Structures are given as structure tokens and as C-alpha cells.
Amino acid sequence: MPELPEMETYKTLLGSLIGGQKVSNVEIGREKSINVPVDGFTMQVSNQTITTITRRAKYLIFQLQDEKCLLLHLMLGGWMFFGKEEDRPNRTIQVKLSFGEQHLFFIGLRLGYLHLLSPEEVKKEFEKLGPEVLDPNFTVDAFHQLMQKRRGTIKTTLLNQEVLAGIGNGYSDEILWHAEIRPDKKINDLDVQQLTRLYHSMQFILKRGIEQGGYMENPLYKGDGKTGGYQFYVYDREGKECFRCNASITKTEISSRITFFCANCQR
Missing domain, CATH: 3.20.190.10 (MutM-like, N-terminal)
Known part of the structure; x- marks a missing residue:
């Protein structure tokens, strides 16, 4: 998607x-x-x-x-x-x-x-949509305040469009890998440092996705060299080596969503 x-x-x-x-x-x-x-x-x-x-x-x-x-x-x-x-x-x-x-x-x-x-x-x-993650007004403090009101697993929260707008299944796995947070971690178990790291990982991964043209397989036009250049760190890489620790990427299911993560370095 x-x-x-x-x-x-x-x-x-x-x-x-x-x-x-x-x-x-x-x-x-x-x-x-x-x-x-x-x-x-x-x-x-x-x-x-x-x-x-x-x-x-x-x-x-x-x-x-x-x-x-x-x-x-x-x-x-x-x-x-x-x-x-x-x-x-x-x-x-x-x-x-x-x-x-x-x-x-x-x-x-x-x-x-x-x-x-x-x-x-x-x-x-658009009334029920959450804030745009890359909006300059969406600061790390605003993110902390938003997360204080939430419960449940962090991956499910990232996917909730009424909480944060624009993140889907692929980039949620990428963000959590970059932040070194397990996708099944409960939000209320994350400390301030982890939430801050998660905020910066959202910024980094989504900006990287835009710079590389996203992950769409099909070009927008003949000769399109921009669309689809994004290279996944973890998503859809089951059994392959983690780029950070070389352990094998794990595939699981969280809230009926296929999920990829590194069990070794996402603690």
C-alpha cells in the first residue's frame, strides 16, 4: 500500500x-x-x-x-x-x-x-486524521504529549491514522528497526529516551523514503528514474541479515499485520 x-x-x-x-x-x-x-x-x-x-x-x-x-x-x-x-x-x-x-x-x-x-x-x-509527522509544528514535545494518551503496542499505534497520519505497514517496521524498538512493545513501557529516539527515527525514515522515491514497483512514466528507489532495512527481508547486527530478520504477525524485525537488536 x-x-x-x-x-x-x-x-x-x-x-x-x-x-x-x-x-x-x-x-x-x-x-x-x-x-x-x-x-x-x-x-x-x-x-x-x-x-x-x-x-x-x-x-x-x-x-x-x-x-x-x-x-x-x-x-x-x-x-x-x-x-x-x-x-x-x-x-x-x-x-x-x-x-x-x-x-x-x-x-x-x-x-x-x-x-x-x-x-x-x-x-x-480529514477531520479524524492525526498530525503530519513531517510537519515542522509536530515537535518531539508534541509527540511525547500524544503518546502519553495512548495504550497498546507501538506498531499498532504507528499504523493508526487517527494518531499519526501517513505511516503504513512497511515504514512502521522500518521506523521501529531504526529506533531499536520491538514492534510488540507496549507504549507505556517506553521511556522518554526511547520515545525521543522513535520520533527522530520517524523523521529520518520518512525523509529517506521521500528522497529515494518511495518503494512503488511501477514507474510513474516512461523513463522514470525516481519512483521506487527506496531500499528496505527490514521490511520483507525475512531470513536475511540485519544491516546492523547481522542476525536474521524475523517475520511475525501483530494485530493481523505482517511484521518484520530483528529480534537481536530490537530489544
Whole structure:
């Protein structure tokens, strides 16, 4: 599932590709991927200019010139491709936005969606989301205060979008490995030093993920050398050597989520 770094990478790249461009045509291949009737969606989005593209948590917001927004959540398995018709992946397309001869293909939206909303409706969608981890205003002190109110395991807490926005299964394992904290550790068993280390690990791992283009397997466009450059420290590396202590990476399950960690150096 695309997480904060993947969506931030999409935001940056799409901003340069379609920012300020007019949508010349709309095609809907799966009606359940949108939230209004096909004719209405097509009529309201066609000939609109994409003024800006922003991100909140794991969402992208395409701002249209009439102030309406397209809210994208890729969920599990969703991705995008931008290019000419002859370059399109051999996959089922749920939604296609055209910009002249170039198109933005939305793929794998079986659980994901592209909804046409007003700014007020978008704001309502985000009401329950926790703070952005990389927001300059989200300080280590703010993190400590937030964790004081929580119970349960630390991995489950990192995944809770109402607590912290944008972290998913992959980066939660990466963050906890970097902080040298077991994913099944109870929050109230973590001391101030461990929580401080965890905060800085969140900052480091997510910024590293953005710098390396996230971990998406599929390129955004032909010749894309940015997307998918992130190299995991621990996630999906069961049985391989830990980069820190050379012990074998362990695979387990916590709250029904596949989890990877080093039992030797994550104490």
C-alpha cells in the first residue's frame, strides 16, 4: 500500500507533469471508483485546469480551477501511470484523465477511489486524521504529549491514522528497526529516551523514503528514474541479515499485520 513517501513522490512528480494543465477528456472504466454518476463526473472535470496538487496523509488532492477537488486514495494495490496511449501498461484502467496526447491512468483502484468533492467535503474527510509527522509544528514535545494518551503496542499505534497520519505497514517496521524498538512493545513501557529516539527515527525514515522515491514497483512514466528507489532495512527481508547486527530478520504477525524485525537488536 502506498504510504506517505510514495504519495509525496507522486505529488512532486505530478506537479511538474500536469500542474497547470487542462483536463481535455475523462474516461471512467469502473463506476465504483468515483462518487458521482459518470456523466456528472465527466462534465464537471473535463476542461478544468489542475491548479495544484497537494498531499495529506496517504491522500492526494487535485485542486481544480472551479475550487472543486479530486481526492485520491490508492488503498491497497493502486498506482498511476502518465504517458501516451501506446505507453500505457497492459492493465485494466479504472479512470483516465487526458491532457491532450498525454494521459494519467489510474490503475488497481479496486479498493481505492477518485472522488469529486468540495473543499468543505475534503476538510470533513480529514477531520479524524492525526498530525503530519513531517510537519515542522509536530515537535518531539508534541509527540511525547500524544503518546502519553495512548495504550497498546507501538506498531499498532504507528499504523493508526487517527494518531499519526501517513505511516503504513512497511515504514512502521522500518521506523521501529531504526529506533531499536520491538514492534510488540507496549507504549507505556517506553521511556522518554526511547520515545525521543522513535520520533527522530520517524523523521529520518520518512525523509529517506521521500528522497529515494518511495518503494512503488511501477514507474510513474516512461523513463522514470525516481519512483521506487527506496531500499528496505527490514521490511520483507525475512531470513536475511540485519544491516546492523547481522542476525536474521524475523517475520511475525501483530494485530493481523505482517511484521518484520530483528529480534537481536530490537530489544
